Amino acid sequence: MTKLTITEVENAFQPAKEVDSATRFAGRKDAISDAYYGLIAAGSHIAIVGNRGIGKTSLSRQVINMATGDNSLLKKLQLRHDRELDFLSIYFACGQAIRNTTDLLERLLTSTGCLGDWVYDIPKASTIVRGYSPKFSVSVFGAEAALGGEKRTETTTERAVTVHTIETVFTNAVAAIIEQNIATDGILIVVDEFDQIEDPSGFASFLKALSTNVPKVKFCLVGVAQDIQQLMQEHQSSDRLFAGSIISLPSMSMDELKEIIAIAEEAVNSQIKFSPEAAERLAGLAQGHPYMVHLVGKHVFRHAFQAKKESIERQDIDDTMRLMAERGADPVLEARYKKAVASSEQREIVLKVIAQVQAADGEIFTTKAYDIASKQGVVYASQYVGHLASVEYGGEIRKLRDRYYRFHDSLFVAYVLARPRLIQRRG
Secondary structure (H helix, E strand, O other): OOOOOHHHHHOOOOOOOOOOOOOOOOOOHHHHHHHHHHHHOOOOOEEEEEOOOOOHHHHHHHHHHHHOOOOHHHHHOOOOOOOOOOEEEEEEEOOOOOOEHHHHHHHHHHOOOOOHHHHHHOHHHHHHHHOOOHHHHHHHHOHHHOOOOOOOOEOOOOOOEOOOOHHHHHHHHHHHHHHOOOOOOEEEEEEEOHHHOOEOOOHHHHHHHHHHHOOOEEEEEEEEOOOHHHHHOOOOOHHHHOOOOEEEOOOOOHHHHHHHHHHHHHHOOOOOEEOHHHHHHHHHHHOOOHHHHHHHHHHHHHHHHHOOOOEEOHHHHHHHHHHHHHHOOOHHHHHHHHHHHOOOHHHHHHHHHHHHOOOOOOEEEHHHHHHHHHHOOOOOHHHHHHHHOOHHHOOOEEEEEOOEEEEOOHHHHHHHHHOOOOOOOOO
């Protein structure tokens, strides 16, 4: 047996990177099936929605793999499929700079790795883009494209195209790319973190027109949301545009989370393994979030390797969680936790209690939480619930109706439940 390297150990779990290979991808059989049918359904777009840390980006990477002819995951999951698909696939992750639909479409047309290279190489597409705005075309074609004026009509051997909106430019440009028969099935554009767009209004209408005018262009929108209406912030036409292809990712099952652990063990040739109790503990701490399995698992493996341990036990998981909290292994979640708790032992108790009593549908019945908190010595628990809903303490929960609340982020709930107490009980 070859000697285990620290690089192999460090990359067995990958919390900072989406899973982009079929061999490392765990579970999600129904979601993969829905995504495949979304790819082969004419005129339909795909939406992947769910909570943070639930595996949306990893799923979108598998969608791209299937779209570009890699059927290995379909075979692994024993899902029926036909020929290898042939899409020109584009991936783009939104950021704070993408404020609206116009920003998004412009960035998709100009960014390297998106459509910019194709626009540059295809004369008809470049003509269409040059006619939109000199400032816009500079980002694609260089400074020589800036000819003055804001929008113009360019005369070539092709019929001149008068452009009034970026939607028209985008539609005509992708139609010109499609005409080149670069990919048999058309163009797939995956837009990740779509929820980061401040104002996505008008995008549903754009997609509806695009489906009619250039049906071989398919979008896959990915974002933190409960449904497609929340993601797009539009009700009209949203359901129909994504009919049959809205993938709402639920929490992963315990078996799926344990599969992640088994895949990590294989990555180190089983030279470090979790005991059944340790695997159960880690999967339980994750509360259905693969990110938490990857994050905690990574640190557990690292400590085991440093200690030259071949077997990980339940206590190792708890010890690792304590060290992770002390060192801020996830600085964002840790900062949110500390802001919510501040310096109050009683507020921390209430935070953990309301996470514990959260129902399967995410609702928190405060009467039940108050009773448990009272038994742990908290006086006026309702006051601390009010704190946790306020901006001053991070606003981690919101009121639904009388006596019912909900956390904004289920990944934060998992962290609250897994993290050891920050403030030790006095006395």
